[in-house]
Amino acid sequence: MSNFFYSQNLVGGYGGENILNDCSISVNKGEISVIVGPNGAGKSTAMKAMLGMLKLSQGKVFLDEKDISNLSPQDRVASGISFVPQTMNIFNELTVKENLEMGAYLRDDDLYQTFEEMYSLFPILYEKKEQVAGELSGGQRQQVAVGRALMTQPNVLMLDEPTAGVSPVVMDELFDKIIEIKKTGVAIIIVEQNAKQALNIADYGYVLVAGKNKFTGKGSELLNDSEVRKAFLGG
Amino acid sequence: MENYDLLNAIILLANFVIVPALSYGSQLALAALGITLVYAVLRFSNFAHGDLMAFGTMIAILITWLFQSWGLTAGVLPTALIALPFAMALTAGFCLLTDRVIYKFYREQKSQPVVFMIVSVGVMFIMNAIVRFIIGPKDRTFFDGEKFIIKAVEFKSYTGLPEGLSIKSTQVLTIVIALITMMMLFYFLQKTKMGKSMRAYSNNEDLALLSGINPDRVVMITWIIVGMLATIAGVLYGLDKSFKPFTYFQLLLPMFAAAIVGGIGNPLGAVAGGYIIAFSEVMLTYAYKKFFMYLLPTNLEPSGLMQFLSTDYKFAISFIILVIVLIIRPTGIFRGKTL
Numbered sequence: 001m002s003n004f005f006y007s008q009n010l011v012g013g014y015g016g017e018n019i020l021n022d023c024s025i026s027v028n029k030g031e032i033s034v035i036v037g038p039n040g041a042g043k044s045t046a047m048k049a050m051l052g053m054l055k056l057s058q059g060k061v062f063l064d065e066k067d068i069s070n071l072s073p074q075d076r077v078a079s080g081i082s083f084v085p086q087t088m089n090i091f092n093e094l095t096v097k098e099n100l101e102m103g104a105y106l107r108d109d110d111l112y113q114t115f116e117e118m119y120s121l122f123p124i125l126y127e128k129k130e131q132v133a134g135e136l137s138g139g140q141r142q143q144v145a146v147g148r149a150l151m152t153q154p155n156v157l158m159l160d161e162p163t164a165g166v167s168p169v170v171m172d173e174l175f176d177k178i179i180e181i182k183k184t185g186v187a188i189i190i191v192e193q194n195a196k197q198a199l200n201i202a203d204y205g206y207v208l209v210a211g212k213n214k215f216t217g218k219g220s221e222l223l224n225d226s227e228v229r230k231a232f233l234g235g
Numbered sequence: 236m237e238n239y240d241l242l243n244a245i246i247l248l249a250n251f252v253i254v255p256a257l258s259y260g261s262q263l264a265l266a267a268l269g270i271t272l273v274y275a276v277l278r279f280s281n282f283a284h285g286d287l288m289a290f291g292t293m294i295a296i297l298i299t300w301l302f303q304s305w306g307l308t309a310g311v312l313p314t315a316l317i318a319l320p321f322a323m324a325l326t327a328g329f330c331l332l333t334d335r336v337i338y339k340f341y342r343e344q345k346s347q348p349v350v351f352m353i354v355s356v357g358v359m360f361i362m363n364a365i366v367r368f369i370i371g372p373k374d375r376t377f378f379d380g381e382k383f384i385i386k387a388v389e390f391k392s393y394t395g396l397p398e399g400l401s402i403k404s405t406q407v408l409t410i411v412i413a414l415i416t417m418m419m420l421f422y423f424l425q426k427t428k429m430g431k432s433m434r435a436y437s438n439n440e441d442l443a444l445l446s447g448i449n450p451d452r453v454v455m456i457t458w459i460i461v462g463m464l465a466t467i468a469g470v471l472y473g474l475d476k477s478f479k480p481f482t483y484f485q486l487l488l489p490m491f492a493a494a495i496v497g498g499i500g501n502p503l504g505a506v507a508g509g510y511i512i513a514f515s516e517v518m519l520t521y522a523y524k525k526f527f528m529y530l531l532p533t534n535l536e537p538s539g540l541m542q543f544l545s546t547d548y549k550f551a552i553s554f555i556i557l558v559i560v561l562i563i564r565p566t567g568i569f570r571g572k573t574l
Contacts, residue, residue: 105446
């Protein structure tokens with residue numbers, strides 16, 4: 001496999017029953033991989049496992065040809081993997097600017113350039129930089145969350161349901177931003193409920209059922225696959 | 236004389252209410268800041284804070300005695316001010332030791348806040364015992380230097396008014412040092428990377444970890460600041476009044492009342508709460524008879540003391556305020572939990 005960031009045959013859970021039963025996800029630089037599937041399929045769990053937030057009984061995670069299966073989440077963040085959780089993904093009592101600064105906590109170099117990039121990617125963040133992040137609208141908060149995660153200049157960006165609870169218009173806008181980020185060469189993994197829209201922008205798609213890869217393929221292939229359509233995309 | 240009645244009344248109030256309440260409020264504010272920091276970052280109510288203050292003050296007194304035995308004094312200022320930085324450092328170290336030996340274990344167990352609270356009660360008893368063991372339970376005055384900035388007699392002869400105003404140097408010292416300390420603390424929390432990371436950690440712990448903020452470092456810095464704040468608060472209180480371990484334990488109630496009234500976890504709230512509690516205590520226990528004698532015509536002179544509550548009940552005031560706040564606005568004035 002020549003993928004940049006990938007997991008192999010993950011098995012594990014939060015202590016009780018296994019949630020992941022042989023699940024493999026991979027992504028390349030400048031590509032988007034999307035994980036879709038029914039509720040409780042272990043989509044978010046698979047992502048968290050790749051960040052090291054889960055005890056695995058089997059399986060390995062590789063980043064840039066290195067086995068990182070034994071690294072703590074903090075160490076994985078330090079080695080260039082950024083994660084945007086689904087909820088509580090901003091510092092809601094800090095200002096927008098402080099949120100971004102905290103994202104770059106591990107960096108000691110000059111942040112000016114990165115701030116400029118962030119503000120040009122998300123112009124609204126520049127406008128609201130002195131405002132407390134908790135006062136922003138849902139879509140703006142998601143932008144803060146993604147912005148915070150990008151401040152480390154990561155190689156891999158993982159997004160857990162970034163469009164949950166935002167309007168369709170904002171969702172399209174967010175997906176556009178994600179495509180822009182991908183073009184800068186970041187490897188992106190997204191867990192999504194809005195399977196159709198997500199597969200539309202995906203280079204690669206993974207349909208997870210009961211913690212197992214059920215269908216795997218290019219985003220467009222999955223969208224046209226009659227079985228996938230019938231089972232997961234509403235016909 | 237008639238024309239000066241209002242002025243006399245104001246001076247009377249300044250002398251017995253405003254100046255004392257301002258300095259007591261500053262002491263409470265510093266103490267409440269320590270409680271609020273522990274609550275915001277370590278997420279428990281630290282019942283050992285009063286005795287931590289006593290510990291810090293004890294160290295300062297011991298160092299003061301040492302300096303005095305060397306003949307080292309600060310002239311018009313109290314010698315304890317020279318001892319203060321050393322005492323702050325040692326108390327901060329003591330906090331770190333307490334954390335390493337006791338709290339760290341429960342943090343690793345991911346214990347509930349209520350467990351931490353009970354543990355802090357245990358720590359309180361230990362500190363309590365250490366302080367009494369080393370310096371004893373007696374009342375001690377360790378103030379030296381110039382006692383008054385303005386003496387009542389001088390004020391009277393200078394202004395020619397019958398009402399005198401006296402301002403103790405410890406009162407001014409308290410207010411000035413407290414203001415400087417608070418400004419430095421707020422600057423640290425708002426402007427420095429370390430301070431911001433403390434606020435971030437207190438706001439959203441998981442996300443702080445995901446951002447690479449080192450939790451051990453945040454906890455360490457918090458204890459250092461808490462130890463220093465407790466020492467400053469304790470020494471200022473001890474200079475202004477006197478040092479007695481039991482009094483410091485009793486301060487726990489007004490201190491917690493101050494932190495909760497302002498919104499526990501919120502530093503600005505702790506400061507506001509400190510002054511609110513102090514002014515309430517002093518204003519409600521002051522006998523206003525003389526004040527009204529100046530303001531009212533002779534035939535309306537009050538016959539009683541015009542005192543709302545005896546000073547013996549001053550702790551009841553903190554308690555009542557605490558209860559009222561918890562019923563009406565449990566979050567406090569400033570909504571808190573985050574630095």
